Amino acid sequence: MTRALSWFFSFVALGAVTLLVGVFVWQSLPVWHHEGWHYITGTKWFFRQKEFGTLPMIYGTVIVALIALVLAAPLGFGAAIFTAEYLPRRVRLAVKVLIELLAGVPSVVYGLLGILLLRDWIYNLFEKFEPLSGDTLLTAGVLLAVMILPTIVTLSDDALRGVSSAQRRAARGLGLTHAETVLSIALPQAKRGLGAALLLALGRALGETIAVFLVVGRQDNNLPEHVFSLRAWLDAGQTITSKLGGSETNIAYGDHVHWGAMVGLALLLLIMTGTVTLLGTGFGKRSDA
Amino acid sequence: MRKSLDFLLAAVTAFCALVAVALLVGLVAVIAQRGGPAVNWGFLTEQIRLVGAAGGIFWNLVGTLILLSSALTVCLPLAIGLALVERVWLQREGPRRLLRTLLYTLNGVPGIVFGIFGFVVFVQWCGWGKSWLSGGLVLALMIIPTVAVSLMERLKAVPKKYVEAAAGLGLNRAQIVWAVLLPQAWGGVVTGSLLGLARAAGEVAPIMFTATIFAGATLPKGIKESPVLSLPYHIFILAQDSFDPSVGSKLWGAALVLLALVLFLSVIALPSRLKLHEEANV
Amino acid sequence: MSDCCPPPVATDVAPILEARGLEVRAQGRALIREVNFSVRPGQVFGLIGPSGAGKSTLLRALNRLADLIPGLRVSGDVRLHGQSIYAPGTDVNALREKVGMLFQQPVVFPTSIAENVLFGAKRLRRLSRGERAELVEFALTESALWDEVKDRLKHPATALSVGQQQRLCLARTLAVKSEVILMDEPTSALDPKSTQAIEELIRRLKERHTIVIVTHNVSQARRVTDWIACVCVRDGVGEIVESACCDAVLDNPQCREVIEYLSHA
Numbered sequence: 021m022t023r024a025l026s027w028f029f030s031f032v033a034l035g036a037v038t039l040l041v042g043v044f045v046w047q048s049l050p051v052w053h054h055e056g057w058h059y060i061t062g063t064k065w066f067f068r069q070k071e072f073g074t075l076p077m078i079y080g081t082v083i084v085a086l087i088a089l090v091l092a093a094p095l096g097f098g099a100a101i102f103t104a105e106y107l108p109r110r111v112r113l114a115v116k117v118l119i120e121l122l123a124g125v126p127s128v129v130y131g132l133l134g135i136l137l138l139r140d141w142i143y144n145l146f147e148k149f150e151p152l153s154g155d156t157l158l159t160a161g162v163l164l165a166v167m168i169l170p171t172i173v174t175l176s177d178d179a180l181r182g183v184s185s186a187q188r189r190a191a192r193g194l195g196l197t198h199a200e201t202v203l204s205i206a207l208p209q210a211k212r213g214l215g216a217a218l219l220l221a222l223g224r225a226l227g228e229t230i231a232v233f234l235v236v237g238r239q240d241n242n243l244p245e246h247v248f249s250l251r252a253w254l255d256a257g258q259t260i261t262s263k264l265g266g267s268e269t270n271i272a273y274g275d276h277v278h279w280g281a282m283v284g285l286a287l288l289l290l291i292m293t294g295t296v297t298l299l300g301t302g303f304g305k306r307s308d309a
Numbered sequence: 310m311r312k313s314l315d316f317l318l319a320a321v322t323a324f325c326a327l328v329a330v331a332l333l334v335g336l337v338a339v340i341a342q343r344g345g346p347a348v349n350w351g352f353l354t355e356q357i358r359l360v361g362a363a364g365g366i367f368w369n370l371v372g373t374l375i376l377l378s379s380a381l382t383v384c385l386p387l388a389i390g391l392a393l394v395e396r397v398w399l400q401r402e403g404p405r406r407l408l409r410t411l412l413y414t415l416n417g418v419p420g421i422v423f424g425i426f427g428f429v430v431f432v433q434w435c436g437w438g439k440s441w442l443s444g445g446l447v448l449a450l451m452i453i454p455t456v457a458v459s460l461m462e463r464l465k466a467v468p469k470k471y472v473e474a475a476a477g478l479g480l481n482r483a484q485i486v487w488a489v490l491l492p493q494a495w496g497g498v499v500t501g502s503l504l505g506l507a508r509a510a511g512e513v514a515p516i517m518f519t520a521t522i523f524a525g526a527t528l529p530k531g532i533k534e535s536p537v538l539s540l541p542y543h544i545f546i547l548a549q550d551s552f553d554p555s556v557g558s559k560l561w562g563a564a565l566v567l568l569a570l571v572l573f574l575s576v577i578a579l580p581s582r583l584k585l586h587e588e589a590n591v
Numbered sequence: 592m593s594d595c596c597p598p599p600v601a602t603d604v605a606p607i608l609e610a611r612g613l614e615v616r617a618q619g620r621a622l623i624r625e626v627n628f629s630v631r632p633g634q635v636f637g638l639i640g641p642s643g644a645g646k647s648t649l650l651r652a653l654n655r656l657a658d659l660i661p662g663l664r665v666s667g668d669v670r671l672h673g674q675s676i677y678a679p680g681t682d683v684n685a686l687r688e689k690v691g692m693l694f695q696q697p698v699v700f701p702t703s704i705a706e707n708v709l710f711g712a713k714r715l716r717r718l719s720r721g722e723r724a725e726l727v728e729f730a731l732t733e734s735a736l737w738d739e740v741k742d743r744l745k746h747p748a749t750a751l752s753v754g755q756q757q758r759l760c761l762a763r764t765l766a767v768k769s770e771v772i773l774m775d776e777p778t779s780a781l782d783p784k785s786t787q788a789i790e791e792l793i794r795r796l797k798e799r800h801t802i803v804i805v806t807h808n809v810s811q812a813r814r815v816t817d818w819i820a821c822v823c824v825r826d827g828v829g830e831i832v833e834s835a836c837c838d839a840v841l842d843n844p845q846c847r848e849v850i851e852y853l854s855h856a
């Protein structure tokens with residue numbers, strides 16, 4: 021009886037997950053028929069003209085997440101090295117608890133702070149580039165950086181603490197300094213875990229919707245010539261998530277191809293975050309072994 | 310040279326840690342400072358008026374609680390079932406690992422994907438329209454990994470000797486589950502649920518197309534076309550036209566209440582998580 | 592020193608390492624107290640005594656590894672070449688370079704065998720490629736491992752047997768040119784053959800190094816040590832209750848605790 025119930029509920033849950041993937045594949049079929057590969061490589065999205073190219077949104081999603089990662093990774097690693105390697109155990113736990121609590125701050129709250137503070141700061145700070153407003157890809161990236169910082173810190177800290185203290189003691193016994201021990205023992209041995217922390221944080225950044233939605237500007241069809249230029253990042257843009265969060269989702273249902281294009285976006289997102297998460301967990305796991 | 314490197318690393322990393330903590334604490338402080346004045350008894354018990362510029366957030370709180378409790382009710386049996394299957398009923402490591410990987414992946418699925426999924430299945434196919442139940446179901450699916458993984462970790466930590474002692478008394482597996490494993494690992498369900506709820510309480514993306522509207526809903530009377538108000542969606546909508554100063558203070562107030570709710574849920578999950586931490590460190 | 596022990600035999604050689612009134616406390620409780628001894632250059636100095644008496648703690652205080660264990664407080668003094676190692680301004684890392692440590696469980700780093708040997712040395716000194724190769728061969732030869740591993744210096748060190756790993760740890764310490772080597776039950780995790788290899792090494796190394804060794808094994812103490820201090824628990828605190836040349840302690844113990852310990856060991 022217990023066994024049957026366990027299996028039953030598990031199958032319900034697994035069924036729901038299967039249905040989830042199935043729905044996205046199946047519902048997006050029309051747009052694949054309509055656009056083919058052009059759906060991914062196309063640079064123009066005009067739904068009235070039935071033109072659905074998602075490249076600018078893929079660009080927006082990736083660039084915003086990368087900006088976040090580049091900003092948050094050094095800071096997060098540094099903080100994790102300090103908590104794991106320098107702080108006494110009790111203080112470390114306290115700092116970790118604090119940081120983990122803050123990892124749970126809802127994204128709409130981050131979004132609110134982004135709208136009311138960060139937007140103006142970015143606008144003023146980069147005034148000489150003459151951005152049209154404070155709603156830019158860079159704003160979204162900076163906001164995401166703050167949001168994924170706790171994830172990076174706490175997972176990296178775990179990875180570093182996973183390195184056996186006997187190794188550290190042996191290195192100190194040879195006369196290596198604290199810093200040398202960190203750099204030659206702790207970091208190299210934790211590198212898989214640190215990589216996993218980055219990947220999982222990247223997954224979170226790619227999929228974040230609400231905070232990005234509020235500050236990215238939601239400007240369709242923005243694909244600059246030079247993707248790695250500060251000026252380009254100071255334009256408004258669109259990410260997959262900000263597109264999905266907008267009102268177009270409500271309009272699209274009913275039109276097969278248009279709806280397929282929207283669901284296709286979700287499928288792309290699912291594939292991107294799924295890959296990154298899977299890599300991240302696989303990566304981290306092997307470091308424990 | 311070696312000495313200065315030693316000092317440099319300590320100084321640089323300490324600075325990073327300080328910045329990280331200051332950033333996050335500062336963020337909470339800003340919300341508290343701006344939202345504090347708006348929060349009072351009336352704010353919590355009155356209904357919304359003048360598009361958020363006046364009144365309170367009573368029905369938003371109620372709506373969020375309805376969503377959370379329905380999500381938890383649906384999630385619990387599924388998550389417990391999954392955890393038991395993984396730890397107790399599956400015998401081989403291969404399928405177990407597959408199940409775990411699936412849960413980790415599900416944990417990484419963005420909220421908006423759940424939202425679109427719920428929109429297709431519940432709102433359109435089932436024809437419920439925006440309904441509290443669609444929201445609850447979607448949120449339930451979203452927090453299954455949190456609860457299941459938390460319980461799995463606790464089940465793993467149950468000392469072997471208890472299981473062996475129970476088996477020695479002639480209990481079968483199902484009896485061991487009820488008599489030993491679940492009572493010992495129940496803390497995992499509680500912790501996981503609290504953390505899951507903390508996450509669900511703050512999410513907008515899964516419920517914006519499935520369950521919640523900005524104004525004009527109170528207690529739902531059925532399933533079809535019975536949306537609720539909710540706290541995070543309220544903030545989300547108001548944030549987009551935050552230029553009206555009278556909305557401003559209410560907006561910060563709502564953000565403070567939401568933040569307090571989420572932090573409260575995570576804080577009561579703390580003691581048992583810390584205990585696990587301590588045990589893991591011994 | 593305890594009342595039932597004869598004073599240590601005075602020699603004309605200056606001690607290389609001495610402890611003076613050494614005490615280690617943790618959470619307000621003393622773990623060891625009133626530890627006094629002198630180790631002469633080239634001596635193998637044995638520490639024996641029951642489990643939990645504080646031998647490992649004492650050893651860690653001798654090269655300030657105890658500093659790294661939170662909660663431990665060391666008072667009293669330890670002198671290396673007459674210089675206090677607890678004096679303010681002491682370069683702790685340079686100290687640990689001179690006073691190396693071998694642990695009960697060998698700790699090899701997850702890199703190649705050669706890298707393990709060079710792990711400390713290449714950071715402490717500037718070494719050319721040729722010097723590195725030379726140093727690896729020298730240290731591995733000294734630790735009697737060269738013949739076994741000379742064909743696979745680039746292989747991972749973790750693949751070695753535990754006995755070989757312990758000798759690799761010794762090679763690593765020799766490569767940084769330690770003068771004093773502290774060994775904490777270095778053979779208790781090893782098989783008889785590796786144990787024998789380590790014991791032979793100790794006898795050979797004492798020509799150029801000074802060794803302080805904690806051992807659980809009385810016959811080992813008899814085989815390798817010149818001088819023995821016995822650490823026993825008195826009133827709940829570890830003390831050196833008897834200290835004399837090897838045979839004197841083992842054959843003719845004076846203290847009640849030592850007699851009891853030897854009769855069980």
Ligand SMILES: Nc1ncnc2c1ncn2[C@@H]1O[C@H](COP(=O)(O)OP(=O)(O)O)[C@@H](O)[C@H]1O
Nearest residue numbers: 617622641642643644645646647648649660662
């Ligand atoms: N960091 C510490 N804090 C408190 N007590 C400790 C600590 N380290 C060791 N002890 C205690 O000190 C005593 C001596 O331990 P140890 O030096 O390992 O003994 P031995 O090596 O002789 O077996 C033990 O009772 C142990 O519990």
Ligand SMILES: [Mg+2]
Nearest residue numbers: 646647648775
């Ligand atoms: Mg010991």
